[in-house]
Amino acid sequence: MPPLRLRTSFSLAGVLAAFLLSTGCVRRQFFQPDARPDASQPLPLAADSVRGATAGRQYARHGGLYNALVGRHHRPTWAAPVSAPVLRLGTVLPGGLSPGKVGGGFNSTSLNMAATDGRSYVVRTVDKDPIRATPQVLRGTFLVNVLRDNISSTNPYAGLTVPVLADAVGVPHANPRLFYVRADDPAFQTDSLVHFRGQLAYLEEKAAPLLPSPAAVINSTKAFAAVFANPAQRIDQPALLRARLLDGWMGDWDRHPGQWSWALSRPGRDGHIALTALPKDRDMVFYRLDDGVLGWLIGHLFLRHWVTFAPRYKNPSGLMSSGHYVDQRGLNALNRAQFQATARAMQQQLPDSLIDRALHRLPPAAFALEGPRLSAALQTRRDKLPALTDDFYRLLAKRPRIAGTAQSERFFIQRYADSTVVTMQPVSAAATAAPLYRRAFLPAETRRIDLEALAGDDVVIIENHAPRGGKPKLRIYGGAGQDELRAPGGHSGIRFIQESASAKRAYDKPPEE
Known part of the structure; x- marks a missing residue:
């Protein structure tokens, strides 16, 4: 998530939320100490997996009045018991993984990993701490509690469904795998890795697997600099359009330039190099904010790009707005007929059976809570995809x-x-x-x-x-x-x-x- 379009946006909603969330100071013990509720009982050293782990049960500690005012969001899913294999860096891949630098955006904490075959991986926490998105002067105030609690608007396991859906429409994707990090794992004992200990985390390859293999994978700053420098380097606009319509269909509103990498093709016979968009960070898929009074105020009056996923497309211009920089430069050669043809093709590529298969990648307890509702919403949104596409096209045109x-x-x-x-x-x-x-x-x-x-x-x-x-x-x-x-x-x-x-x-x- 980009840092602060929050600075002028919370005003009334923030003050009201603060009253509910805190007496005025940041809560010191906000996060669950361990994903295992029975963490007081040592995990056997030979354990290959854990059962009953939770992504963030602290989000579900509130009662009905709080949920009605702030929003129920995805709180039950964060507290749902799931099973996950124990992460063992030495054996998780052939040859194992070697830890590198700690990284992360404004929410996640991540650890870069190197495999023996030269490929790069990353382990990132399922739960987030948006304190880095808060100005330094406010980090000891109620605003941190507001932002931390708002993580419950995201679905912690939504990213597991994306590979099936993205494959179907030809959009590159990561392949996240869910793991439990032992609290006593020697590889995670430094102070900088404290947020991993005893928590659920995702492991994924940093660059989406592509065939043929690209000449290089670069960030958005380098990609657009290349496009501005030489006409032989061009964005693959039809591929970007598929990715952006997939974003809209899944409700992934957080698509600013930092959420993309770009694969450079090898020069063709005409010397041209294509830049293919590689979406990253699917944290906002199936986002739900406006199911409480304060959530509604925030999403409808203050942060209109924080759009709730629902059967109908709410605020299409806000839903697509974070990607405006990329869209304006990367979709300017496509006409309305091309937009509509892409939407109709995607409708055919996303049948009910495929949606069902994707949603069954959710942990069983999470599917029981959300699967039927998400399936119905995705089917309705698929049927309305041409209408979203037309709104998107008209905005850019x-x-x-x-x-x-x-x-x-x-x-x-x-x-x-x-x-x-x-x-x-x-x-x-x-x-x-x-x-x-x-x-x-x-x-x-x-x-x-x-x-x-x-x-x-x-x-x-x-x-x-x-x-x-x-x-x-x-x-x-x-x-x-x-x-x-x-x-x-x-x-x-x-x-x-x-x-x-x-x-x-x-x-x-x-x-x-």
Whole structure:
């Protein structure tokens, strides 16, 4: 989860929640001491598994009034007894795993691992501590209790269902495996690993297995820098669209740039390198927040992107909003027909039987609590996926952004009464060469097109075949380099600015991970 879009958002809801959660200070003993409720009885050294473990039974210690006011969320699932194998680093994989650096985002604690075959793995806690998402000055206050309790809005085992669903629609994924970490495991005795001891954790390979194997896997900062630098490096837009529609269908709203890695293909015969999106961190799948008075206030009035998973798509624009940076740059070549074709194909790829198989990867006690409800909701959401897709498309089509690279490009803009066609090619390419970019924009969908030439000596050619005052409007930013605009006679609704777009809005602004 990104750090604080919380800073100005909790106000009234935070104050009310604080009254319920605390007398004003952070609770020192918030988390369960051990996933095993009977942890006072030593676990035999030869034990291969544990039974009756809980992901976080502290979330279920409240009564009916509290749940009605704050929200029941997934509290029973956090307290449900589950079985899990004991994690043994020496034997969990052939050759074992060697511990590395401690890491983690703003919620999870993770431990990087190296296998003998060179592959990288990570162990991360199932339970979270969002104290790192809280400003230092507030870390001793009630706000920490509010954020910690809100982890109960997430389903601790949702990530186990994702591989089956992602496989079906061709989206890369991790393969998390649930384990119990012994409190006395010698590999977890340093102070930095205290949060692992006696808790449930996931083990997964850091890079999703891909065939063919990629040339490299990089983060979003490096991926978009590569796209901005050279037109030969392009995002695989159809693959990203499948991933984003899967996000929306599963209710995974937390898809900011830090939640993605990118696989670089090996150069093709034409020299092009495709960047394929690799989703990470499925913590917000099946998120449930608004089933209490305060949860409803937070999700509907303050943090509208914290969207509750339900049979109908609640607040589609908020659901998809965290991925706007990625979507705006990674889906700008696809038209409405391509969006809808992808949604219809996914409907066929996600039958009821597959949904049932995915949900049965939940631990049995968790499935008993949530399985039937989740199955019904996923089926309804699948049937309504084209409607979500259309909302998503219209949001992006309203004001698209198109850009060149640090190289020199030629932009050819043809304005007709019923459309505006934008084509991009390298300046050095023949007029008959396949374009790097081509898309027709319709005035009923698009109000304004922002085009950024970025660096290089670029040429923008505008050809008008419509009456003056055509739509959509055009804003063209030349950026660095000696750019040339060819627009015989000038055209209404077109504005050319030789400078770059403002740093805050620039197409090549680095992503915030």
